[in-house]
Amino acid sequence: MIEVDHLTKNYGLVAAIRDVSFSVSPGQIVGFLGPNGAGKSTTMRILACFMPASSGVARVAGYDVFRQSMEVRRRIGYLPENVPLYPDMRVAPYLDFVAEVKGIGRSERRRRVADVMDRCMVADVQNRLIGKLSKGYRQRVGLAQAIVSDPEVLILDEPTIGLDPKQITEIRSLIKSLAGQHTVILSTHILPEVSMVCGGVIIINNGVIVAQGPIDTLVEQFFPTSRLEVEIVGPPSAVRERIRAIPGVLSVQDQAPANGAARYTIEAARGRDVRAEIFQLAAQQRWDLLELRRVGMTLEEVFIRIVAGEESADGSVEKSVGEAAP
Amino acid sequence: MRIWPIFKKEMRLYFTSPVAWVVLTIFLFIAGYFFSSIFNFFSQASIQSAMNPAMGRELNVTDSVMRPLFSNISVILLLLMPLVTMRLFAEERRAGTIELLLTYPVRDGAVLAGKYLAALALYTLMIGLTALYPAIVVYFARLELGPVLTGYLGLLLMGATFIAVGVFASSLTDNQIVAAVTTFGALLIFWILGWSADYAGGALGRVLQFLSLLEHNDSFSKGVLDTKDVLYYVNFAVLALFLTLRSLEARRWKG
Numbered sequence: 092m093i094e095v096d097h098l099t100k101n102y103g104l105v106a107a108i109r110d111v112s113f114s115v116s117p118g119q120i121v122g123f124l125g126p127n128g129a130g131k132s133t134t135m136r137i138l139a140c141f142m143p144a145s146s147g148v149a150r151v152a153g154y155d156v157f158r159q160s161m162e163v164r165r166r167i168g169y170l171p172e173n174v175p176l177y178p179d180m181r182v183a184p185y186l187d188f189v190a191e192v193k194g195i196g197r198s199e200r201r202r203r204v205a206d207v208m209d210r211c212m213v214a215d216v217q218n219r220l221i222g223k224l225s226k227g228y229r230q231r232v233g234l235a236q237a238i239v240s241d242p243e244v245l246i247l248d249e250p251t252i253g254l255d256p257k258q259i260t261e262i263r264s265l266i267k268s269l270a271g272q273h274t275v276i277l278s279t280h281i282l283p284e285v286s287m288v289c290g291g292v293i294i295i296n297n298g299v300i301v302a303q304g305p306i307d308t309l310v311e312q313f314f315p316t317s318r319l320e321v322e323i324v325g326p327p328s329a330v331r332e333r334i335r336a337i338p339g340v341l342s343v344q345d346q347a348p349a350n351g352a353a354r355y356t357i358e359a360a361r362g363r364d365v366r367a368e369i370f371q372l373a374a375q376q377r378w379d380l381l382e383l384r385r386v387g388m389t390l391e392e393v394f395i396r397i398v399a400g401e402e403s404a405d406g407s408v409e410k411s412v413g414e415a416a417p
Numbered sequence: 418m419r420i421w422p423i424f425k426k427e428m429r430l431y432f433t434s435p436v437a438w439v440v441l442t443i444f445l446f447i448a449g450y451f452f453s454s455i456f457n458f459f460s461q462a463s464i465q466s467a468m469n470p471a472m473g474r475e476l477n478v479t480d481s482v483m484r485p486l487f488s489n490i491s492v493i494l495l496l497l498m499p500l501v502t503m504r505l506f507a508e509e510r511r512a513g514t515i516e517l518l519l520t521y522p523v524r525d526g527a528v529l530a531g532k533y534l535a536a537l538a539l540y541t542l543m544i545g546l547t548a549l550y551p552a553i554v555v556y557f558a559r560l561e562l563g564p565v566l567t568g569y570l571g572l573l574l575m576g577a578t579f580i581a582v583g584v585f586a587s588s589l590t591d592n593q594i595v596a597a598v599t600t601f602g603a604l605l606i607f608w609i610l611g612w613s614a615d616y617a618g619g620a621l622g623r624v625l626q627f628l629s630l631l632e633h634n635d636s637f638s639k640g641v642l643d644t645k646d647v648l649y650y651v652n653f654a655v656l657a658l659f660l661t662l663r664s665l666e667a668r669r670w671k672g
Contacts, residue, residue: 139520142669164522175513179434180426188429191422192521220433236517 092117092244092274093138098147100133107133108298111147115291117243120270122285123278125295126398131278132172132248134295138276139169139246152243165194168237172248174229178222182213182232185221186239193240203239210265211235226253234262238269245269247277251284263288282391292390294397301397306390311361313393316341318386319357321369325378327353333372339363352381419523423531424538427505431539436504444497444543451489452550455482460557478558479565479640483551487568487638490547491631494576495608499600501539502583503593505532506665510591525665529658533584540576544569564640571637574650575630579604581657588664604630 093115100107108130115121125131137144138151140160148155154162177185183204190200208214211231216224221232230253237245250266251259259281267288269275279285285292286306293303302309323330330353331343339359346354359365366383373380431437459482466472509515518528548569554560579600586599611629614622626632630653633646 136516141516141520161522161524164520167520169517169520171513171516173513175515175517177426177430177514178512179430181433184429188422188426189521191425192419192523194419194522 092119092152093276094148094150095134095138096148096150098134098137098144098149100130100137100142101145106298108295111295111298111300113293113300113303115274115276117274118271119291120266120275120277120289122289122292123276123295124282124285124292124394125278129295130298131295133298135169135246135248135276135278136171139167139171140164141169141171166243168240168242168245170233170237170245170247170250172252174233176221176229176232176236178220180221181218182221182224183208183217185232186235189236190239195240203241207235207239210238212261227255227258230254231258231262234265238273243274245273245275245277247275249279250277251279251281259284282389282394286390294394296398302393309393310390313396315361316358317361317363319359319366319369320354320382320384320386321357321380322352322354322382323373323378323380324352325373325376329376330355330378333376334369337365337368337372339365352379354382356386420527420531420534423523423528424535427532427535428538430504431535436501437539440497440501440539441543441546444493445546447493448486448490448547448550451493452482452486452547452553455485455489456550456554478554479561482554483560483565483568484638486550487572488635490544490572491575491634494572494579495604496601498540498576498579499583499586499597499604502536502580502600503587503597505536505584506588506661507590507593507596510668511593519665519669525662529584529661529665533580533658536580536584537577540580541573544572544576561640564638567640567642568638570642571634571646574637574647575634578630578650578653578657581654581661585657585661585664588661588668 093113095111095113098111099109111130111134123131123134136142137149138156140156140163143157148157150156151163152166154166156163180188186204186207187200190203195203205214208217211234213228213231213235216228221229224232230250234247234250237247247266251262254262263284266275266277270290277289289306291303291305292309294301302313304312321334327345331345334340334343334355334357341358341360343358344356346356357365357369366385369383370380372378459476459478462472462481463476466476506515509518519525551560551565582603583596583600586603587593587596589599590596607628607630609629609631610625611632614626614629616622617625627649633649636643636646
């Protein structure tokens with residue numbers, strides 16, 4: 092649904108994005124991640140036909156964003172960063188204006204606007220001036236204008252920024268409900284959000300794509316080990332050694348001991364579940380096992396590893412993805 | 418071309434914000450003041466000429482009331498119109514709303530046309546409301562309708578040019594004040610070009626005189642409808658609008 096092929100955008104001598112390629116299949120929700128200034132907004136602006144790329148091709152719904160811009164624009168809903176709206180317009184007339192500009196007929200428009208106001212929970216402020224609304228409401232009006240035409244593709248730049256936790260949950264479930272009929276690409280700073288909402292992820296840093304794919308695959312690729320945290324009362328050195336001896340365990344590290352108990356972080360080969368063996372070992376040695384917990388590797392750790400690794404590895408992209416091992 | 422929704426949106430913005438109301442009020446107040454003082458002066462002159470028939474032969478209500486009124490109104494417009502047009506693109510750019518507007522399925526030309534026509538509609542309303550003044554004159558005296566109509570046509574064409582220049586200036590910046598000052602400066606320069614024509618003389622003088630915005634409006638209020646004047650305003654406006662389209666396109670590439 093979205094195909095981006097070797098896209099480059101220069102601002103003067105500075106390249107905002109370099110040779111960016113990715114694709115998003117229909118009905119998918121993809122998270123677009125990257126530190127500030129990585130080129131997320133630039134990419135999204137190109138996809139939304141706001142500005143042309145310096146080189147490369149981007150296609151949305153099969154149409155070239157530069158050559159067939161009108162066809163693309165008919166099929167997208169776009170929410171730019173900072174949610175630019177007209178402060179001197181009222182919510183319902185504003186959404187009606189957007190629907191009309193997007194070519195929806197009069198009778199259909201009334202229904203769509205009412206529907207979208209319900210879905211985005213802004214119906215209660217429909218007669219208020221947009222400038223007088225709170226940030227949360229404005230954000231939702233912005234989202235409403237993006238989906239009012241029921242577009243095939245949604246391009247959302249930081250859709251949950253500035254919302255309170257309850258609103259964030261609501262907007263997330265709204266976005267999630269769009270999956271299937273709509274293809275969504277959304278950028279965000281909140282990494283857990285991506286794991287919650289998105290099926291796939293694209294990570295961009297310094298204008299280049301550094302990783303992409305389904306979240307599970309990425310986590311596995313970057314962390315080929317599984318991690319356990321245990322808390323055991325027993326002689327630390329013996330505990331360390333005995334656990335180390337369990338087949339499949341790659342490393343044992345102890346953390347700050349307290350009250351005679353010590354916490355250990357155990358790395359084991361992925362696919363090896365050593366929890367039962369640790370329990371048996373503790374029972375056999377008559378150590379008190381206070382806690383035994385599997386620690387999931389999060390996207391956040393992947394992200395930090397990639398972005399930090401990028402900086403130390405002097406920007407050799409493919410390598411950091413290829414190596415992947417810790 | 419989806420001009421209509423853009424036009425409606427701009428009109429809504431003019432009238433939900435105080436802009437249109439303030440402009441209309443101030444404009445009608447000043448224009449009304451000019452009209453009443455000119456008309457008063459004329460009626461006093463009429464009374465005096467009742468004693469002096471030779472003087473009365475010179476009196477002509479069309480020439481001594483409407484013509485100065487049109488010329489005064491055009492000066493007010495020179496000051497006010499930059500404030501009407503300054504918002505059109507500069508504010509969209511400052512607020513970032515242009516990013517949404519230019520990604521909707523409308524061509525830049527339709528956006529421009531919608532905005533331009535909205536400002537022109539507000540302008541037409543402004544000068545339309547001054548039709549009350551000739552109506553008052555008609556009640557008291559015999560007014561020639563022809564020169565009044567050409568006078569209004571002249572105002573309309575001149576205003577259309579002012580707005581085109583204003584829209585162009587507004588597309589160049591994201592600061593409304595800069596847009597207004599630029600418009601005002603450009604209009605003023607074209608306004609006063611005719612003055613230096615007198616000193617320049619010769620071919621240069623004729624060129625300068627031809628370029629002057631004021632010069633072309635004067636013949637309309639005399640009742641002269643000359644294609645040269647009509648074409649001057651139309652060309653001026655079209656050129657400014659064409660430059661606006663180019664400026665919008667250039668902004669896209671710069672990002």
